[in-house]
Amino acid sequence: MSQPLISLCIPTNGVIEWVFPVLDSIYSQNVDNELFEVVVTDNGNNAEFKAKFDEYQKNHENLFYFRSSGYEFLSEPDSYKNAKGLFIKFINHRTKVVPGALEYFINWINENKEEKPFVYFTNGVLAKEKTFEFNSFDGFVRGLSYWSSWSTGMAFWKEDFDSIPKDTVYNFLFPHTTILFSQKNRKKYVIDDKILLDEIPQGKIPKGRYNLFNAFGVEYPGIICDLLRNKDITPETFVCVKNANRTFLSTLYLDYIILKRKCSYDLSGYKESLRVFYSDKEIRNEGLIKLLIKIIKRIIFVKKIKVVETIMNKKKIKKIGGGYRLGHKSAEIISFRLVA
Template sequence: MVDKMFEAFEGRVNSMSVPNLHPDFTARFHHFGENSNIQDGGQIYCPEGVYIGKNVSIRAHYYFNIVTEDIETYPKIIIGDGCTSNPGFIISATNYVELGPHVEIDSNVFISDTGHHFRPVDNLALSQGIGANRNRVYIGEGTSIGEGAVIIGNLRIGKGSIVRPHSFVECDIPDYCIVAGTPARIMQVYDPESGNWIDVKNEEEANKRISIRRLQPLMSICLPTYNRAANLDHCLHAILTQVGNNELVEVIVSDNASTDATPQVVAKYREQYRNLMYFRNEENIGADRNIFQVMFKGAGKFIKLQGDDDYQIEGTLLPLLNVLQKHGDCGVVHVNVHNNDGQVYLNEGLPHFLAATSIMSTFITGTILRREDLLRVDTPEHFLDSSFNQMYIQYAILQHNPRFCIINRSMYRFAANDPSGYNFGNVVFRSYQSILNYFLGNGLSEQDIRIDKHLVLYNKIIPWFHDIIQNRKKTNTDGFEDIFSQFYKDEPYFEQALQWIRSIRASVSAS
């Protein structure tokens, strides 16, 4: 055991001691991403046609060959962000070979978009020319390619799939499938409902499993929208370019009778993505009711709400799917965008959820609900006109399924539209406190609520108020001081906080 540990350590040291390609050479690449490392000791023909993403790691020895040097069609080889490969990796590209982000390549893997003619048996294949010059190979994000595998032809390997060692792949592989053999066939299909890989005997059974998976994906992204066509365009692009036609994800847009180009924006994406659905209300039913309506249209194991002006950062959706797959028993999943340390942790109970999320449980884009538990809530519309009904639903779910998951990750960019359509003081004081008090004695104690009441005021509400006033946003703050006094007059810090609030408004008025 000690000898093996030493050998493994020595191997790592030797690997780390191999120098990387000289910067003069990497400068010739079509693109060479930051923090990428390609060890010296391989061969790359025509680096001008090779694109290397960020955080790529390629170990020697390797061989990248661009068969046809046509600079007008560069790049021909694309290695996506975060890809890794072990020694013996070979790519031969006549037209196009792309590895999506975070593909793992084991030792001695060969990938090519074409082969050679071999019709005259009396001539060497190498002298007979290539078999095709328009083929494309695409390997989806998060796929793992086993040792000694061969991938060749005009094909697509889906996201999150696994190619077993020494397999020969010559045709398409759907998302989230395990293949093996020569030629490779589907051996297992991922089932989002159980969270398991299910054995399949043949192609017919595999297709049946995949069809069932489309009916109940792992996640439904439910997107209410109204008259924000430009925001929606950006939002859908950020989502769909990551998940593509992924059977594990459906995207549902609920249009609240928009009068702008919203229908045309959705139609553009529906031409390409079959997992995008569109519903349009005959009349504007209000933001709260549109949010409520769309969450019940999803068929996924998890329902994820999404603001139309919150844009998913590249490379964050598939890791999110991985978290949901691992923690499929959680009733609520919360994305904590204010902490980007990447940690994922579990806990149970309303008091712990309140301490972990506070008023950020009202942030719809950070809200993910297990559909099974959502459907068990007796009165999901109880606080429907509060602007915070989604917060109430999370607490109601945790009453019968106390397990929740917190994901610390900044997953979104924000359009920074001014909050409008409601009174700020009314929602952050009256709505928020009313929902917490609803659960007083039913999961939350008076002490739980009073601790949060103090923290949320100083950590969130007053800073938000200051931002609104200082930057003269359109958000309605009429009566803010009066509503604050109504809900905080009995707190020992009331006078101090009231003076602070008044000074914020006075300082801006004076300027």
């Protein structure tokens, strides 16, 4: 097999419910197998997963399996080491490739393989579905904002990965940032916001067990701070990314500390973690403001529903002691909206 244009790399710990729908989404694209390969790197211990994979692999000669000793997220760079494609695209083991996406990646590679810009695929999170171009690393980092903490958008030329020293120590929680921030002198950087992936609902399977607030309150802003100290980015860009990350942290605080939603993350020491680059009170207050805004929006929404239902049930309105009440159907709908 000649060098494929693209390697789709899927690090996993062997979750059957996620990986195989992702593989199905790739092989249902009807793209010539010579143009791509799929590299699955497994650091789990699920014998059932391996047995099912062996059966699946029999029908796909461009599908490869490798064991990884990398703990947790460190299996990600291991997957890249086994890739042979001209271009490498990270695929999260629970994000399906939408129809036409593989062809989109291949066309993008063919159109850019001479100039070879550095690219990140934000998958619609910027709510623009546009393409943004930058002529400086500083502009690229600012454009990505706190989304640079998210590995799902990772994509790069194999030669860029090969240029990273073999003995490089990757960040335990954000290993992708070593690659993402390795190319500081490119003539062109691209952020492509087209939606190309579709995340599988988490269900009852734990998404992560790491210390959440240490990761995003200490480790990630520390990585951005290193860029500032090395003069790779400007103070203005550092502040921009740091502030955007603070807003993200306030959402996590609202979900898991204020509302106490169930999760598999380690939430211990959250106050101490938030005090390294931020103020835990500041983030708490921002979280409370978000909660207040949600409540206000819900009240406004319910009032609108009430007016609409009153009109819809006009014929069902009954007069009671000089006043009026809505029919049962309308009252039931409003009640549902309140608890939804």
